[in-house]
Amino acid sequence: MQLQSNILKNFAISRFNEYYLPSINRNTFEVIDSKTFYNRKFKTLFSxxxxxxxIIGMDSGLLANYILELTEGIxxxxxxxxxxxxxILPLLLIDIPSELRSKLVIIDESGLDELFKQDDIKLFIAKGEYRLIASSSVSSRxxxxxNTLLNTVESRLQNEYFDNSINFTQKIFVRTQLExxxxxxxxxKELRNKYKEMVCIVxxxxxxxxxxxxxxxxxxxxxxVIAVSRIAGKLAKFGINIDIVVCVDPQDVSFDVSRGMFELSDETLLVHSYHVNPKILSQWQGKCLYMGQRFPWNNENDFDNIPTVGPTVTNSAIRLAIEMGFxxxxxxxxDFCYSKSGYSHARGTVEASLGPSLGHDTLWVNTYAxxxxxxxxxxxxxxxxxxNEAKTHPxxxxxxxxxxxxxxxxxTHQSTEKITLHPLVKSKLLSDSRLFTTKENDLNEVYSECKNIKNELLKLQHLITDAKKLTSKLNLDAKKTSNTLDKVDKIxxxxNKKYKKLSQLIKFYGYFEFSKFLTTREVESWTQQQINQMTERYYEAFSSSCDQVFKLVESACNKLQDRINExxxxxxxxxxxxxxxxxxxxxxxxxxxxxPAYSFSADEQLLWTELNNLYQLSLTQVRQAYVDTLHTGSAMExxxxxxxxxxxxxxxxGLALLVHNLAPLIEKDPEAKRLYHLALSFQLSLEQQPQQALDALLALPEELYTEMELKHIILLALKLSKLELAESTLVKILTHSDEYMPQYAHILKLRGKIQESVNVYLDYLEKYPSETQTWIKLGLFMVELNQAEGAHTAFSHALNADPDNQVALHYVAELNRIMTEAQ
Structure with missing residues (x-):
């Protein structure tokens, strides 16, 4: 017997005078009105x-109406x-005012492909400024x-993020590069081959x-010792001296997880990517070397520098070790994987302090063990x-x-017992001033170059503006189009001849903006009007991106002047x-x-104290946004x-591993306890141990049961022919939904409680008279009981709901014949 709740299309009116589908929302909105419920759950989030x-699901339309009626608006x-x-969507009529149709969109699963093609959606996802929210009906599972829809959208979002973020995040790389x-x-590259034939540890x-x-x-x-920045503080506190700390990430979160590196001594060298987070680089008090290109435009001095290798800082650290000649x-x-306990990071990190990461959508990999x-x-x-790195450097x-x-x-893998080390003589790189560029000359030269680039960008912008003005007139006068396009081509x-490098930089930076002028149509089908429109969009993107790059270069000039002033x-x-x-x-x-010899005035001393306090605060205060992001992955939902x-x-x-990792949490967290027993039951069911699977659920305190646990107790009880348990559990699950009444009636029938079974069927059909399949089930039941008249009545009701139902048509005809013969 398959215990599957159906989606009944019958609406109910709550005691708060709100329409809802009991099949979707059960009794949620009988206990509390929707506005109060959503204010508690979503008010801060939606503001x-x-x-x-x-959002997956709209709670019979109530959630959509709540969004439309937000106090402060969207x-x-x-x-x-x-x-x-x-x-469900066809059952719900939501009237979205025309002025809000760009801000609130309602689709079904068939609209996902079209949704993820939209520019604004791509931009939100690429920036990571999105969240997946389960409505009440979805959260109840x-x-x-x-459940399937939620999993589908979650996987699609993950893939879309990786696809789109690659194109969008180049902006942050260029931005931090210039900063x-x-x-x-x-x-x-000053470190290249300095440590031939030696041993290092990353x-x-x-x-x-x-x-x-x-x-x-x-x-x-x-x-x-080469360490990634996020673990440097832990190592320093443990008494391990770090020779090189490596940092590459441009995001602000990099500062949050790497702040421990600022405790390192002056004996540690920072090797960082050209696009490392500026908050780290600008406040590092020791010596540092950069990987990759200093300038986003082609520069001959950078072509043979040690590159930054992605996608993680560990990849760059290992590449650095290889380049150094070890x-x-x-x-x-x-590790590149979770521990058996579900931890992603070593003890002492922010991530580890929040407990195991149990809720992420993960892949499986083999370990050396x-x-x-x-x-x-x-x-x-x-x-x-x-x-690939290992293959390239065998x-x-x-x-x-x-x-x-x-x-x-x-x-390969080797345990520490099998590693043989020899005495190591470390060269005093940090004391070799010849390796490090003299800042004053360097700053003046780079300032001069950036000023020249800024002037070149101004000239380029004038040309782009001229082309943009011309293209805006293309569709106004068809006769002049050819002449106008000739002028545009000359520009x-x-x-391309005079500003090729800068043009390439602008198009790289503005990839997302430029992608908007592209079309999926075949070239042969382009009309002249479409070509004109694409040309206009091209120069709009060119102009917008050039303006953004100009502002970044201008800001870089200002920063260079600040450093010269220092x-x-x-x-x-x-x-x-x-x-x-x-x-x-x-x-x-x-x-x-x-x-070092500067003497502070009293006012300056106050300023110094303020700066020191701000700095110390930044090293101790973990941004709540980052903690919230980490919590999301372990949320029991x-x-x-x-x-x-x-x-x-x-x-x-996978279930066995999750059971193992939930076990330590069950004493303090009731929800973890419920999920532990549910996962254990699923695991044992898959391992063909139905009795043990049932015992796992029955061991859960009854007050923690949700509809999911009750449903699976019933399924396992039926599988094990424990009809009494199935019946008593069905009584409990009926408090969640009437949808289980036909299954309850069937169990009563199996237990020989014939009249009770018939009464449950009739009670259900009185509430839901359009349920064709249940009328047919009752009709067949009546046939078994030789109740021809009752069977005829049931099948006739089935035909009222579905006039073309072949089963009902057959039995009504057959019963008419039998009753006629009996007369």
Whole structure:
């Protein structure tokens, strides 16, 4: 017997005078009115600006109406997209005012492809300014169709993010590259082949670091230590001296997770990407070298620098070790997968302090120990990149010290006991002033170059503006179109000849804007009007992107002037105000090193104290936005979704791992306890142990049961022929929905409670007279009881609801014949 709740199309009116579908929302809105319910759950969330809110299900239309009636209106820059089941959407009539149709969109699953093609949707996703929200009907997880839709959209969003973010995030790389021009002085290529035939260790933040950290401390004198920035603080506190710390991420979150690196001594060298987060680079008080290109336009000085390798900082750190000439590179904390306990990072990190990551949509990879572990799609990409690195540099011996790390071809595993180290003499790179560029000359030269580029961009913008004006007239006068296009072509020729490099930079930076003028139509089908329109859009994108790049170069010039001022006699209070505006209070320490003999006035001393306090606060205060993002991955709501996904894909191994990781949480968290028993039951069911699966659910306190647990107790009870348990549990599940009444009637019939069974069928059909299949079930039941008249009545009702139903037509004809013969 399949216990599947159906979506009944009957509306009810709550005691708060709100229409809803009981099949969708059960009794939720009988207990509380929708506005109060949504205010508690979504008011703060829905008030945020510049967010894409993708909502699965609209709670019988109540959630859509709530959005339309938001007190402050739909926030500026935000958009709501509701995705409803195609079986439900036609039942709900939502009148969206014309002025809000660009801000609130309602589609079914068939509209997903078209949705993800839209420019504004792509932009929200690429920027990561989106969130997936489950309505009340979806959160309850009682309808499999909603579970499937939620999983489908979640997977699509993940894929769309990776596809779109690649094109969009180049903006942040160019932006930080230009902002860092003032602080990128010396290239990392100065380290190339400086450590031939030596051994180093690259330390990342994976959970296996905790297994090797003591060995690293004991052997650090014989190891050249390269650490990624997020783990540097932990290593320093543990007493491990770091030779090089590597940092690459341009995002602000990089500062949040890397702040421990600022505790390192002056003996540590920072090697960073050209696009590292400016808040890190501008406040680093030690020496540093940059990887990659300093300038976003072609520059001959940068072509042979050590490159930044993605997608993670670990990839760049390993590439750096290879370029430095080490013959053997040991890896610690380079796991690229979760631990068996569900942790993604070593102890002492923000991520680890929040507990195991249990709710992410993950992939499975093999470990050196032979078992499979979970990983994220970006870590899988990092593995593939590292595999390629190993193939490209086969002469370097890459060894992972952890058996719990993900297997990567070209990288072997050895335990620390098998590693033989020899005395290491570290060269004093930091004391070699010849390696590091003299800042004053460098700043003046780069300032001159940036000013020249700014002037060139101004001239280029004038040409683009001329072309843009011409293209705006193309469709106004068809006779002059050819002449106008000739003029535009001449301007384009001049742009490509004289400003080729800058033009390429602008198109790279403005990829997203330029993509808008492209069309999916075949070239042969283009009309002249469409060609004109595309040409106009092309120059609009060119103009907009050129203007943005000009402002960035202008800002870079200003930053360079600020750095030149720091070297000179500009008053301290003037510099201090600039550092505060830039959110870089730690520059005061760098400035003091450049002016060791400077004596502060009383007012300046107050300013110094303020800057110091701001700096210390930035090193201790974790941004709530980052913590909230991490919490999302472990929210029990996401864990529930994952359990359902694993069960549907019949992954008993995935369920077993989740059961193992939920176990430590069950004493303190009732929801974790419920999910533990549910996952365990699913796992045992997949392993063909129905009695143990049933016992796992029955061990759960009854007050924690939801509809999902009750449903599966019934299914398992039926499988094990425990009809009494099935009946008593069906009584409980009926408090959630009338939809289970036909199944209850069927169980009563199986238990020989004939009249009770008939009464339940009739009670149900009195409420839902259009339920054809239930009328047919009752009719067949009456046939079994030799109740011809009752059967005829049931089948006739079925025909009233569905006149073409072949089963009902057959039985009515047959019963008419029997009753006629009986007369």
């Amino acid at each position: 945020q600006q510049d967010k894409l809110n993708i 926030p500026d820059g935000s958009k709501f997209v509701i995705i409803e089941l195609s079986t 009682h309808l499999d169709d909603y 860092n021009i003032a602080d990128n002085h010396t290239q990392a 330390i990342a933040g994976g959970p296996s670091l905790d297994d090797t950290i003591h060995w690293i401390k004991e052997n650090q004198d014989n190891l050249y 013959r053997q590179v040991l890896l610690s904390g380079v 032979g078992y499979q572990a979970e990983t994220l799609i970006q870590l899988k990409q990092a593995m593939e990149s590292l595999e 002469y370097v011996d890459l060894i992972n010290l952890s058996s719990h790390a993900a297997c990567i071809e070209g990288i 384009e020729f001049k742009i 070297l000179g006699t500009t008053p301290f209070n003037t510099l201090a105000e600039q550092w505060k505006r830039d959110n870089q209070p730690g520059r005061c320490f760098i400035w003091k090193k450049m002016h 996401h864990v529930y979704t994952k359990i359902l996904r694993l069960n549907k894909s019949q992954s008993h191994q």
